[in-house]
């Protein structure tokens with residue numbers, strides 16, 4: 267009858283505990299047999315040969331041979347930190363999530379990352395940055411798996427393998443590492459014009475953050491929040507750094523990339539160790555949950571669109587402080603596994619087709635990366651809420667489950683797993699009406715506007731930011747070998763802004779093409795500029 271608790275501690279199972287520092291009175295084999303020597307292999311006489319019989323030699327080398335696991339297929343390069351999230355209570359009206367109730371404190375683990383480079387690549391390259399947060403809430407883990415750029419390259423997850431294949435190093439030369447300066451990247455974004463919005467953010471100073479501590483973070487997708495009364499709103503998540511948003515200049519980024527490829531990782535670690543704890547405010551933009559799922563004419567399910575802050579204020583709902591560095595990079599930063607389906611009651615997903623595909627991809631890749639289905643038992647991934655699931659066995663199973671087989675109802679073992687009060691505490695999927703429409707492989711027509719918000723971003727920049735954007739496009743496109751790709755990207759720039767197009771074309775020594783669509787009439791959003799803005803509101 268006792269509930270199955272996941273991953274009993276060593277004390278519970280009677281197993282010995284591995285000392286954190288692997289320090290002790292004497293050295294043993296992995297089986298606990300005391301050793302006398304770990305510096306010499308067992309040989310037939312001092313001049314050898316080495317004997318196959320030496321099980322300590324074999325164990326030591328075999329384990330070493332298997333120390334590496336696959337790096338993440340994207341976001342391989344990262345750095346993490348522990349912290350605490352404190353809720354202001356300001357979200358209580360729109361979500362029943364317990365960790366957002368006033369004064370609640372929740373442990374978190376955050377992993378920042380670049381997207382395209384390998385595990386050993388440099389920190390200061392021009393790229394998007396990941397900003398993934400694991401909230402260990404007492405109602406289950408909530409993973410907010412965001413980026414430092416509020417839009418994405420594609421509108422449908424089925425295109426994710428394509429954009430990543432195009433952005434990763436060329437398969438023959440394995441270059442370039444972690445930079446957008448190559449043919450296949452520009453081929454993709456000029457052929458898929460929905461990528462132009464994310465791309466201009468990459469070409470802006472946002473693509474080369476000064477520090478993880480000075481980055482905004484965005485949940486990108488629209489989520490659905492549910493309050494105690496079952497009422498829903500649509501919402502977008504924003505992280506605002508206390509230190510403000512700051513970038514490197516391109517020259518700084520390149521120099522630092524050579525002098526200190528670990529610049530961001532070092533900065534995060536050193537700041538926390540020095541007691542200068544990085545802080546962010548979590549905020550939400552809230553929109554009415556209408557059947558159209560639009561706000562101010564913007565399709566909230568289109569992940570290539572933002573809602574300018576001037577149209578929907580970012581309302582602060584809590585504060586994140588990172589105050590502890592990982593003890594072990596592999597155990598924590600490398601093995602942490604985020605997943606958008608980790609949702610507490612009160613936060614639900616929407617039909618954004620990019621979000622829907624992500625719900626599949628993360629666990630799927632982690633099954634390979636972390637070697638089977640039990641990676642939720644790895645300490646960094648263990649929920650802080652009590653776990654009583656019906657999962658059994660599998661590779662790397664650490665729990666010793668007692669009782670008969672887990673099935674429900676079950677008259678031999680176990681009680682009623684759904685006691686009274688569940689409605690109050692359980693995750694309930696919002697019963698959103700599904701459209702009565704034919705199955706199609708198509709996007710809604712509202713996804714077809716690929717230029718308005720790119721122009722909006724461009725027009726919102728200060729003169730110095732515009733100058734940096736022009737130089738970035740010129741530098742990155744200048745690295746392409748194929749002139750046809752440069753020309754096609756210039757045609758996209760013409761649809762964003764003639765000045766931008768002309769300046770980049772001049773830099774590339776090519777003629778500036780004419781726009782192929784009328785220039786969209788848009789109102790700039792001063793909040794998009796990094797210049798002259800106070801962060802956060804207090």
Ligand code: HEM
Pocket residue numbers: 337338339340341344377378379395396397398411412413417418422423424426427485486487569602603604620623624627628631632635
């Ligand atoms: C990893 C963000 C779109 C697949 C990550 C990470 C972040 C992230 C921050 C790193 C997590 C970590 O630190 O461990 C985003 C954002 C997206 C997006 C903000 C768009 C809004 C997608 C899509 C797919 C995808 C569309 C697939 C269809 C993956 C995979 C990983 C990953 C496979 C590696 C996960 C792992 O190995 O643990 N993403 N991503 N992402 N993402 Fe995404």
